[in-house]
Amino acid sequence: MSDILVTDQGPVRVIRMNRLDKKNALTLPMYEAMAEAIAGTAHNADIRCLMIAGGPDVFCAGNDIGDFMKAAQGSGGLGQPILDFLHALVRCEKPVVAAVNGNAVGVGTTMLLHCDYVVAGTSVRLLTPFVGLGLVPEAASSLVAPRLMGHARAFALLVMGQPLHAQEAREAGIVNDVVEPAETDATALAAAQKIAALPAQGVLMSRRLMRGSVDEIVKRIDEEADAFKLRLKSQEAQAAFMAFMTRKK
Template identity: 60%
Template structure:
């Protein structure tokens, strides 16, 4: 288990927290591995009836660690197995997932929310998916889930044009269920998770399966996006965009 991911069970609720505040919870391979393991383990832990995914105050998740993306590009790789394990864990998770979002949610920090069943966000939250601006393509099956959630035009605006969303816009588009103050995000997310966990477990599972549809379709899109992502990561466009990004950081 990565030290940058903590897992705590509170009765029937498993709380999965990204804990890399110095990097605004930018995800590393180890963090992806730890999160995937915690999610997959719920399949053999019937006492856990709901998951909560949380970050830190002011930063839910700044996306993938770009240093690791640059290394993957140099080595001719793509998203990498740890990322894909995490995304498949989201797709095949049979426990309801609640997210508690405060502050930045960038890249996979936004797209993972499309797999969640209930999302509480602070009024200060900001959501963005700057994939195409980096010469890449969307991931986490967002090219499938975002059009279903908000319609193809709004999905294009977010996923291709990279237009960011504030909390109220995210609420209006259905990415978020509830907007509240930063101090209330986690208490309200935990209250929602506890309510879900108190419902008849088999009925929740059956209803959720009907609502979400075939997880295999979602996993297939994750893999299809990953193939495009690998190609794009080697492209001159992506290399130029990453070089410009890291030049700005210096």
């Protein structure tokens, strides 16, 4: 079965991460599949809203550590498939809803900053261990998170690596609804269907006004990617990855 499942449920396209044996750690092919699923809605008037989901116990464990190690040993930085996914998500003009259960690590958290409506199960824990691995935040989180949460909360999350639990994430403005884990998917799908039933052009123009400059966000994604590439080669990052891999063994 595919690691990314894409199904159209009426006017809602559901993109589900399905690598459950690896806690939905994202590989480069998974990023490619998600980017294609998002970009493919651009000229599809039948799709009015997107929903990103994970599994019943975990949303996303972040980037696959094997891909990270290859990137650290090579010179590819974040990797073009990751950038393609982030660009597609940010440039997407259809509203995006997320259904989140369990851990959302790294990009599992930062992608939520670009969603319009987030439903979290009570088990949710958001975590961004970038700096602890000698790296920097990505997905324009260094720009969007302080605007959304305020500098102090964003610093604690992105730099100090302090986790946010479901209710805390709601108070910080990342999450809209907190529900029982068994209700997360249904609640998110109901929200997506409600959005899809609204006048499409009204939603489009309102969303553009609310989000501001997409080019500014894309520029920050690319700036972070350049810094990320440099940090992957740093002694701090190399040591952190080796310690992580040794601990995993």
